[in-house]
Amino acid sequence: MEDVTFSALVVFEETTHQFKRTVSQKKLNQLPPGDVLVKVEYSSLNYKDALSATGNRGVTKQYPHTPGIDAAGTVVHSLDPRWTPGEQVICTGYDLGMNTSGGFSQYIRVPAGWLVKKPSGLSLLETMQLGTAGFTAALCVSALQNNGVTPSNGSILVTGATGGVGTIALMLLHHLGYQTVAVTGKKSAHAFLGSLGASTILDREAALAGQDKPLLTARWAGVIDTVGGDMLATAVKATDYDGVVTSCGNAASGDLPLNVYPFILRGVHLVGIYSANCPMARRLPVWNKLAGGWKFPELARISRLVTLNQIEEEILAMIAGKTQGRCVIDLEGKA
Ligand SMILES: NC(=O)c1ccc[n+]([C@@H]2O[C@H](COP(=O)([O-])OP(=O)(O)OC[C@H]3O[C@@H](n4cnc5c(N)ncnc54)[C@H](OP(=O)(O)O)[C@@H]3O)[C@@H](O)[C@H]2O)c1
Structure with a gap:
């Protein structure tokens, strides 16, 4: 053999x-x-x-x-x-x-x-259409839910929206009834992102507006950030009271140029997401959800x-x- x-x-x-x-x-x-x-x-x-x-x-x-x-x-x-x-x-x-x-x-x-x-609800092909990207998107959505973010709380910002994590996060959130705002650097992808269920599409530059200010108008109930750096910092500054920001990626930068005001004035939660060493006790329920109630068409x-x-x-x-x-x-x- x-x-x-x-x-x-x-x-x-x-x-x-x-x-x-x-x-x-x-x-x-x-x-x-x-x-x-x-x-x-x-x-x-x-x-x-x-x-x-x-x-x-x-x-x-x-x-x-x-x-x-x-x-x-x-x-x-x-x-x-x-x-x-x-x-x-x-x-x-x-x-x-x-x-x-x-x-x-x-x-x-x-x-x-x-x-x-x-899981019986997914074909082998579907498990890899999801793959680490889909599993990570699901971990981010779980973190929003576990920290009390429901569709009635407001919009969820998704950065790096056309990427693997971003596209699956948008489709999953839409499936679960959330309003989403997708950030992309690809001007040609607006219609595509709309077709995945994004309620609003923001160009990267627009999402970074006001990035030098210590705090921005509160707009997001939750954030799924895949890019890090100024994008993540700006998203945190624009997150609403008790909102939840999940940080899973560094496609733009591993830095986080931030201050404490979003945390001490609005109680924003910053939640780190790791998939590679996610314990089995957390991993299996997430796969089962992706194969069951979270399976989106x-x-x-x-x-x-x-x-x-x-x-x-x-x-x-x-x-x-x-x-x-x-x-x-x-x-x-x-x-
Ligand atoms: N924590 C974990 O366990 C975990 C698991 C999976 C992935 N990740 C990380 O999450 C990130 C996304 O993964 P992925 O598989 O979705 O990657 P991907 O398919 O390559 O998507 C990344 C997206 O980020 C955006 N982007 C790329 N360069 C950028 C820049 N310089 N500034 C702003 N946006 C930029 C692009 O989307 P737009 O053109 O639409 O803006 C790109 O499509 C990566 O950093 C990856 O390492 C982490």
Whole structure:
């Protein structure tokens, strides 16, 4: 079995700091040791993958490397009694695709504790149309709800709106009855965002208006921020009394140039969101919600299916901030 060959994307450092990507043949014995061997049917592209694939050592230390923080497929072999061959599973986050060979590959081998049994309400394809982006959007929405933000409280601001997290957050919030305001840098995407349920669309510049002031007119009951930096700081300053700001991303910046006034004058809550090491006790209910009452129609509308050979341009477009929605990778090459 260990002699079986399969296709995987391999990122290697061609010359110092110059990284290239190629689809290569690997053998099972090149996978790391682990409890469970999974035949991967679908993966998906997330921002962290684009960073890993372009040599970001904050994400991946050692190259050659196969990225892919998401994978969905079928258990082939398990050393752990929790999993049996033939079961359909999802793996998102933990160290997958960071310093563990990831999901842009026809096989992964991972610790048993990283796997989630595919909920019956989702197909394998749907789990990866959601992927880490959808799971994270759902964590953000859960945080808003758990901190008391209901649709009657007011509008929810979603930044980086055309991205993976942003599009799914908009569709999910719309499905749950919230009014949303979408922030985008893509002028051509206004109609698209409206079709996802965004009530209002703001250009990035408009969302940053007044950013130098200590506090702004209160406009948001909640915020899902995927970009960080001035955008997050400005959103916090414009959040209403007891409003909740979820911070999950840094697509623009890892900085947060802020003061204390939104917190001490309006009681704004700033909630950090992490998906990779989200504990199973929180992870499973979120997947079950996404497969049940939170399953919104038309997930396929924001997703495109590509093969391993087509992923190069998706990675470069994502780094340039030019992608829209979700890119799913079909490891069986049906795309
Ligand atoms: N905390 C976690 O566990 C977690 C999980 C998943 C993702 N994330 C993070 O969340 C962020 C979004 O992830 P994603 O998968 O949705 O990425 P994505 O699909 O690449 O979307 C990011 C979006 O951010 C906007 N953007 C890009 N560059 C920008 C800039 N310089 N200034 C302002 N906006 C910019 C763009 O949307 P517009 O053109 O529409 O503005 C872009 O489509 C990333 O930073 C990612 O690492 C974190």
